[in-house]
Amino acid sequence: MIDITMIKFAVLADCFHCPVKGEFAFNIDWLLLIDHQGDIAATYQPQHPEYADLLATFKRNDSLQVIPKGEYLLPGLVDLHCHAPQWPQAGKGLDLPLYDWLQNYTFPLENRYSDNDFAANVYQDVTKTLLANGTTSAVYFASIHRQSTELLAQTCLNVGQRAFVGKVNMDNSDQCPAYYCEPSVTQAIDDTELFVNNVFELAGNQSRLVHPVITPRFVPSCTSELLQQLGGLVQRYDLHMQTHCSESDWARDYSIQHYGVSDVTIYADMGLLNNKSILAHSIFLNQADIEKINQFKAGIGHCPLSNMYFANAAMPTRELLDHGVQIGLGSDIAGAPSPSIFRASFDAVSHSRVREEGVDIYLPASKRGTANARISFVEAFWMATVGGGQVLDAKVGLFEQGYHFDAIVIKANSAIGNLRIWPEFDSAKDILEKIITLAQPENVAKVWVQGNAVI
Template sequence: MLIKGTFVHTPRLGDLEILEDYLLAVGNDGFITHFRPVGSPESIELLRDHAAETTTVLTGSFLLPTFCDLHLHAPQFLYQGTGLDLPLMQWLDEYALKAEERLDADKILAKRVYERLARRLLQNGTGTVMLFGTIKEETNLILAEAMQSAGVRAFVGKLSMDISSRPTYVEASAEASLSSAKSFVDQCRHMMEQVPLHLRRIEPVLTPRFVPTCSDELLGSLGDLSCLESLRVQSHLAEAHDQVEWVRSVRGAEDIDIFDRYNLLNPRTVQAHCTFLKKPDLSRMVAAGSSIAHCPLSNVYFSTEPFPLREALSLHIKVGLGTDIAGGYSIDIMNAMRHAVTVSRIRESSAQAKHEKDTDDSQDTGTTYKTLAIDWKESLYLATRGGAEALTLPAKSGTFEVGSFFDAQLIQLVDPVSRSGVGALDFFDLETNGDGDVKLNQDMLEKWWCIGDTRNRVGMWVQGVKVL
């Protein structure tokens, strides 16, 4: 497959590249094999030999890497957009656990919810997702099948929890929970063995829900299993005030200490939220090689602290974005990007005011102030390349470079016939090149980032397979 047109990506934090008139080639395995300007000798040769296989991106449109969602509770999609009126620990009892129990008891409902979830993810540009499931193996296999069938690359986690505030929704013991986790891993892997290698989209993930629902025995066993079989791990870390205080009072430690003690902080780990981590804790995340799923919208609802995003990025922690359905109400990673910028600007305004006061009080602190805000281009990196790195996808994933997955979404900003903006977009000063084609610029991309929606997304590919 050859695609000719305009490509946009963020290969480095803060760097956005608009690559016009490029040619991209995709191999049968879904990896990019060529990416050069159309006028290069190699591109000219490819176009000559494979003209019939070439797709041209129309003027006013561009290709962008698909989004990565690092944290989403699949069964909670059942009540997305409702039930955000309680603190975290009460919310879990009142809404989350009930929904998860309901899907575990109703296979038909689970299939309907998960198939719709997969479709919504693709409509919103998400090609890769890390999912929390439920405690029942069969329900999580339904989830895995729904994602595989839709073409979504999904890391699926069967919940492990031998402690629960809901007596009807808990695993019988640490031993039973571990056995179920092992069984799910085996069944999930067996399912993928039936699929051609380049079309395998599903990988199992060990998923201790969080410290309050897991005994020390269970956490230790899961840590051993992760190391023994090189399995990914996902959980929640330092998320909310009531959760942090519960762990301190009941377990007598910080939850980062407990995860670390049981080898659940490792390079295969993605921890969600992390809003209460201080700088020494962030340094521990760096040393462990673990990643963080930043979920700005749900943090507003459930945490009294914003995540220290700029500090984490400055320490080179691998950070991506998560929607945290249903703790966050929007499945759209574009909204997660917007909220990430908004929260960072609030942090910046507060820090700037404090810096100015401290400077006034001391006349001269002798320090250089550094911004805590991020901009839209940095958030786009987090949603694409940053998310791919946090999930330890193959090198260069999340970009248009030779050797990376061809994971792409086709975004249309301008109708090629009417030359008017698509969806919510309006452009009054369109620039064209010598051929009369619309010339994209950063202002147009920023407008799409701010107010674009699903009407602008007209195609999706995951590892070379068209899924939308």
């Protein structure tokens, strides 16, 4: 029997998770044991010979948390791409082309984050909002300002969210507005390296709940010298890296015209790719790009809704999954308005269905779309949990021994929200699909991160 003294608490629940891509498991009355570090020490099914004794012991010790029937335990959701400073502009200007949207809304807003008081209010709100939507791990772009970016990291630590936070780097004066641009490569690198060390040294961050992330905005916004020196930081400190990759025709063409190669090759040549690299969007990839992403074990943050607004194309998610590319989901606040990764899961399915069926009514059905392009709701949920964890090289997204206990409880009843479960009609698969399509913050009854209840 497991050493009970090593266990902080146990949870008894009906649980969903996806141990295998494309499949889900629904375990009734599952017993999960959480150790003092907030990791899953063991799991027990009711038929296990030690199950009854363990259940009785934890009840007697008052260390058993029972999730009521009609509520469901799920792994916490992973958001691989969120622009935290853009939260105040969510839902605005989505009719504009990307360049105009950035110039008219984004850059003026992000420049406000030189004011730490302004930043504090926004960062408190966005981190708590994502947690309320069930996002236990979030990858944040901040702004070019080191101090307020450190404030974002501290805020994530204070609210208890697992976070990967990056100070944005952008120094190409041909592409960046004069008021929102790094003064020099030297200053940008010095600030970024100081930021990295300051995040590592945050009081209470010994377990590395919050990670610094190297963050070149995207190829056009950075000079080659800055990209190369940022790559040096990735290699020197073995850091996560996040950026936009091949998001649009314009971005792809810019790289080809100025470097003669694709975004993926540029990032690889600059030392920016590793097994913790998050390439947001990554729509316009060629076969060599796919092979290089797999070679480095990098991953993609798929942002289906913002792609519909700003990329003018649909990512070939089905094909990339079939090629073994690591893919998770991103909200892309504020390129898309919703902070919910459940919504991103739903949009990923819709995105794939539109690709498969096509939209041009003047073409015959057989020529209208891309055959066999769809993904399932289960695959979308896998990306929202396990896939995101794989991209981050983090033990999140599964209820298995050794994984961090990052979890959410989804509550469905007729008094709140739109989520309704009808036991007479709904199978386990039906329930999971309904959660993905209908769950709202009011259905998120409880949230744990690293074994700590944060909601």
